[in-house]
Amino acid sequence: MKHTALKIAGLISLAAAAHPAFASTYLLTVAGLGGEPDYEQRFTMLANDTDKILHTGGQTDRVVQTLKGADATRAKMEAALNKIASDAKPQDAFVLMLIGHGTFDGAEYKFNLPGPDISATELAALLNKIPAGRQLVVDMTSASGGAVNAFKRNNRTVITATKSGMEKNATVFARYWVEALRDPAADVDKNETISALEAFNYAEKKTSQFYTEQKRLATEHPQVDDQQHAAAFPLLKFGAASAEVTDPAKRALIAKKEDVENRIDALKYQKSLMAPEDYRKQLTGLLIELAKAQEAIDK
Numbered sequence: 001m002k003h004t005a006l007k008i009a010g011l012i013s014l015a016a017a018a019h020p021a022f023a024s025t026y027l028l029t030v031a032g033l034g035g036e037p038d039y040e041q042r043f044t045m046l047a048n049d050t051d052k053i054l055h056t057g058g059q060t061d062r063v064v065q066t067l068k069g070a071d072a073t074r075a076k077m078e079a080a081l082n083k084i085a086s087d088a089k090p091q092d093a094f095v096l097m098l099i100g101h102g103t104f105d106g107a108e109y110k111f112n113l114p115g116p117d118i119s120a121t122e123l124a125a126l127l128n129k130i131p132a133g134r135q136l137v138v139d140m141t142s143a144s145g146g147a148v149n150a151f152k153r154n155n156r157t158v159i160t161a162t163k164s165g166m167e168k169n170a171t172v173f174a175r176y177w178v179e180a181l182r183d184p185a186a187d188v189d190k191n192e193t194i195s196a197l198e199a200f201n202y203a204e205k206k207t208s209q210f211y212t213e214q215k216r217l218a219t220e221h222p223q224v225d226d227q228q229h230a231a232a233f234p235l236l237k238f239g240a241a242s243a244e245v246t247d248p249a250k251r252a253l254i255a256k257k258e259d260v261e262n263r264i265d266a267l268k269y270q271k272s273l274m275a276p277e278d279y280r281k282q283l284t285g286l287l288i289e290l291a292k293a294q295e296a297i298d299k
Contacts, residue, residue, distance in 0.1 A: 024061050025093040026084045026132065027054055030077055031068040032100030032141070033112040038264060038287055039101070039170065044068050045294055046099050046174050052298075053181045054236065062236075063087075074116045078126060085129040094132035095235070099174050102141035104165025109146035111139075120150035128153065136196050136233055140174035143167065148225060157233055158225045159200050161207075169219040170268075175261060176206035179254075184238060193237050197230035214266060250297065257293040260286055 031047035034040030047068040054064045065080055067073075081096075088094060101112040109120040127135065135156040139147055146165020151158045161173035180186040180202035181194060188198055204222045211218040224230050264286050271279050 023089060023091045024063055025095065026063045026088055026130075027065070027095045027097070028080055028084065029054075029064075029066045029068075029097045029099065030072050030111075030113075031066075032072055032098065033114050035101060035112070038268075038283060040069075041287055041290065042175075042261070042264075043100050045290075046178050049178050050097060050099075050181070053178070070114060072113055074113050074118050077113065077118065081126040081130070085126070085131070088130055088132045090131050090133045092132040093134045093136075093233070094127075094130050095136045095138070096127065097138045097177075098141055098144070100141050101170065102139070102143040102147070104143035104146035104168065106165070109143060109150065109165055111141060111147075120147035123147075124150045124153075127151070127156070134229075134233060136230075136235075138177065138196075140171060140177055142169055142171055142220075144171075145223065148223075152225060157196060157229045159196065159222070159230070161220050161222050163221040163223050167220050171207075171220045172210050172261075172265065173203055173207045173220060173222050175258075176203035176210075179203070179206065179258075181236065187238065193234050195231055196233040196235050197224065197227055199235055200224045200230060210262070210265075214262070214269075216269065253293060253297045257290065257297065260290045260293055264290065 029047055029050045031043040034043050047066050051064065051066040054062060063084075067076055067080065084094060098111055103110050103112060103117070110117040111120075111123065127137070133155055135153070136159070137151050137156060138159045139151070140161045143162060143165045144160035145162040145167060148158050148160055161171040177199060180199040183202070186194055186198050186202040188201070200222065207220065207222055208218065264283070267279070267282055267286065274282075
């Protein structure tokens with residue numbers, strides 16, 4: 001019996017050595033070029049929401065940076081990644097989240113930014129300099145599936161909004177990924193920590209439901225390249241941000257915001273059948289409504 005206990009203790013020690021606790025987690029969120037007012041507004045809102053969630057809860061082991069709007073340039077993105085590469089240690093973790101539009105020409109994926117874009121190959125070269133022992137890339141852009149081969153590495157989990165570079169329509173996966181970070185319902189194992197796989201499963205299910213409810217053919221199919229490592233990657237612990245979802249008043253506001261976003265997506269789907277002036281008028285009204293819903297949530 002004593003021998004068995006010693007063997008178990010030895011296995012636990014080996015497991016702990018193989019998977020040491022992270023000293024710090026470096027998180028970089030980049031909201032790229034929108035190209036149109038509605039996308040600019042919505043990408044910025046998603047980046048702001050992500051930044052707020054990551055800063056909430058008092059976790060001192062996180063180093064959070066967010067680039068959006070005019071700051072989301074290739075030069076500033078490269079500078080941020082190079083800084084992380086110089087600061088991070090092998091025992092640290094690193095998370096990159098990309099929000100916006102991507103393109104794929106059949107050979108190379110590019111993340112659209114104000115000014116020069118950045119390719120998956122160029123991004124991967126920057127990521128490969130980061131010594132963090134565990135890494136996660138969440139590319140929520142259109143055509144993001146075209147970046148997987150460039151991003152993949154032994155210590156890196158890759159999540160994309162699309163299954164290939166040929167799914168080129170704007171995605172909704174990003175907003176459900178952000179929702180997963182604040183919703184306790186995403187914490188399936190009830191350990192008060194959201195893993196990358198739990199966030200993915202939540203967002204993937206919501207994305208599928210969106211197309212079903214809109215009665216539209218799905219133009220994005222989210223994928224995760226390594227479910228085992230995604231399940232073992234703790235993304236964040238639930239903090240005060242999750243109160244927004246458990247509070248009935250906040251839930252109503254969040255539901256209203258999602259309804260407005262769905263109406264914007266439905267309107268864009270009908271754009272080609274509408275008079276330009278009518279489309280602009282309706283879109284402007286919805287964007288104002290969306291901004292007001294976000295302002296109410298933030299209060």
